[in-house]
Amino acid sequence: QLQLQESGPGLVKPSETLSLTCSVSGDSISGSSNYWGWIRQPPGKGLEWIGSIYYSGSTYYNPSLKSRVTISVDTSKNQFSLKLSSVTAADTAVYYCASATRAVVAAKLVVWFDPWGQGTLVTVSS
Amino acid sequence: EIVMTQSPATLSVSPGERATLSCRASQSVSSNLAWYQQKPGQAPRLLIYGASTRATGIPARFSGSGSGTEFTLTISSLQSEDFAVYYCQQYNNWPPSFTFGPGTKVDIK
Numbered sequence: 054q055l056q057l058q059e060s061g062p063g064l065v066k067p068s069e070t071l072s073l074t075c076s077v078s079g080d081s082i083s084g085s086s087n088y089w090g091w092i093r094q095p096p097g098k099g100l101e102w103i104g105s106i107y108y109s110g111s112t113y114y115n116p117s118l119k120s121r122v123t124i125s126v127d128t129s130k131n132q133f134s135l136k137l138s139s140v141t142a143a144d145t146a147v148y149y150c151a152s153a154t155r156a157v158v159a160a161k162l163v164v165w166f167d168p169w170g171q172g173t174l175v176t177v178s179s
Numbered sequence: 180e181i182v183m184t185q186s187p188a189t190l191s192v193s194p195g196e197r198a199t200l201s202c203r204a205s206q207s208v209s210s211n212l213a214w215y216q217q218k219p220g221q222a223p224r225l226l227i228y229g230a231s232t233r234a235t236g237i238p239a240r241f242s243g244s245g246s247g248t249e250f251t252l253t254i255s256s257l258q259s260e261d262f263a264v265y266y267c268q269q270y271n272n273w274p275p276s277f278t279f280g281p282g283t284k285v286d287i288k
Contacts, residue, residue, distance in 0.1 A: 088275070090277070092277075092279075099266065099279060099280075099281045099282050100215075100223065100266055100268075100279040100282075101279065102276065102277040102278065102279065105275060105277070113274055113275040113276060115276070116180065116276075149222055149223075153277075154228075156228075156229075158210065158228070158229035158232060159210065159229065161209055161210055161211070161229075162211075162272065163210060163211050163213075163228055163229040163230075163270065164211065164270040164275075164277075165213035165225060165228040165229075165268070165270070166213070166215075166223070166225065166268070166277075167225035167228075167234065168225075169222040169223055169224075170222065171222055172222050
């Protein structure tokens with residue numbers, strides 16, 4: 054059973070870089086045809102896709118965050134990571150990692166997030 | 180960029196009643212639409228993918244329909260555990276990107 058778990062500091066100072074890691078168990082990150090993604094949710098607000106990475110290393114980012122985001126994969130540790138630079142209070146959120154499953158349904162490629170990690174709250178404050 | 184909208188923002192329903200939630204895309208997403216349920220303090224849970232396919236373990240009272248730009252999530256008979264926030268999500272093939280709707284909160288009438 055595929056499981057994901059986020060880890061990293063819960064408090065980051067303004068202007069610094071937020072760094073999180075997602076540990077994957079139950080499947081090999083390099084053997085999967087799935088994407089791996091990061092999604093965030095500010096307190097009391099909706100979900101925002103941050104970006105995704107394929108096991109080969111190809112990355113795709115939300116245009117609104119692209120200049121500050123780096124997602125990478127470490128196949129030896131079965132992990133993928135998120136770095137978000139120059140953070141402000143607006144980056145305070147619960148950060149989720151998730152597996153983006155790709156499949157052909159009715160002859161069309163469809164993609165969805167499942168499963169998700171439990172999420173980790175990151176607060177940006179001095 | 181594809182923009183997703185959901186209506187209503189809040190839906191008040193009595194247990195046992197039917198709930199109908201709407202999701203609209205600013206341009207066609209074909210059937211590349213998923214629905215998630217989120218309860219307070221929990222990660223989102225996948226309900227529907229491919230616009231109408233129920234995820235593993237999801238009760239039959241949840242159903243999805245639509246294609247192109249208009250989608251619907253129907254909960255045929257609301258149970259107490261169904262009161263939550265529901266999000267739709269689209270996937271764009273190229274460049275690969277995802278967009279979530281703002282959510283619909285289903286609460287007890």
